[in-house]
Amino acid sequence: PLWAGEAELPAGANGERTGKLEWAIAWQEAGEADLASYCNTVPTSQAGTHETGFRNALLRGLRAWGEQRGNRRAGQITAEDVLGGMAARLSVFIREPQFQGQTKEKLTSPEATRLVETALRDRFDHFLAGDPATANNLLAFVIERSEERLRRKELKDTPRKSATRAASSTTPGTR
Numbered sequence: 001p002l003w004a005g006e007a008e009l010p011a012g013a014n015g016e017r018t019g020k021l022e023w024a025i026a027w028q029e030a031g032e033a034d035l036a037s038y039c040n041t042v043p044t045s046q047a048g049t050h051e052t053g054f055r056n057a058l059l060r061g062l063r064a065w066g067e068q069r070g071n072r073r074a075g076q077i078t079a080e081d082v083l084g085g086m087a088a089r090l091s092v093f094i095r096e097p098q099f100q101g102q103t104k105e106k107l108t109s110p111e112a113t114r115l116v117e118t119a120l121r122d123r124f125d126h127f128l129a130g131d132p133a134t135a136n137n138l139l140a141f142v143i144e145r146s147e148e149r150l151r152r153k154e155l156k157d158t159p160r161k162s163a164t165r166a167a168s169s170t171t172p173g174t175r
Helices: 049-069 070-076 080-086 110-132 134-167
Strands: 002-006 019-027 036-039 086-094
Touching: 002 110, 019 049, 036 049, 049 070, 049 080, 049 086, 049 110, 049 134, 070 134, 080 086, 080 134, 086 110, 110 134
Parallel strands: 036 086
Antiparallel strands: 002 019, 019 086
16 A cells, blocks of 8 residues: 655644654565655654654554454554555654754654654544555555564574573483
């Protein structure tokens, strides 16, 4: 599925405008994840707080969708599962952004997480509710990625446990 849009960020404490958010997301069945993010048109190749809000909104929205549908497996998905098959662009425009270092590769503005998550989450919930068939397909795709991740983890952990048990039973001097 493809999803794109733009939104005003929530107003600040004194009611002033805080900025704007633009995004485009395509979940792809094959290929590497590709998330490029920007703050005030500056590329943020080292991610930052705006990407944290982005991940939170998508993960929480998809988990909530699964819970509403009675799908208990939705609770096991992680941000890695949601973002893993995604090609996305995220651009945030905020006043007085804070960056790490002189190269501005990482956004560190603490409020960006909340602003992006709040603005995106509501729209993501509407996107899911507006097209239940696509939302269910997306949830199934992400759950499949989650289950594959859990299988890989189990396979990786199993040989270690076996090797540890074998080593402990043949420790020299224990015969």
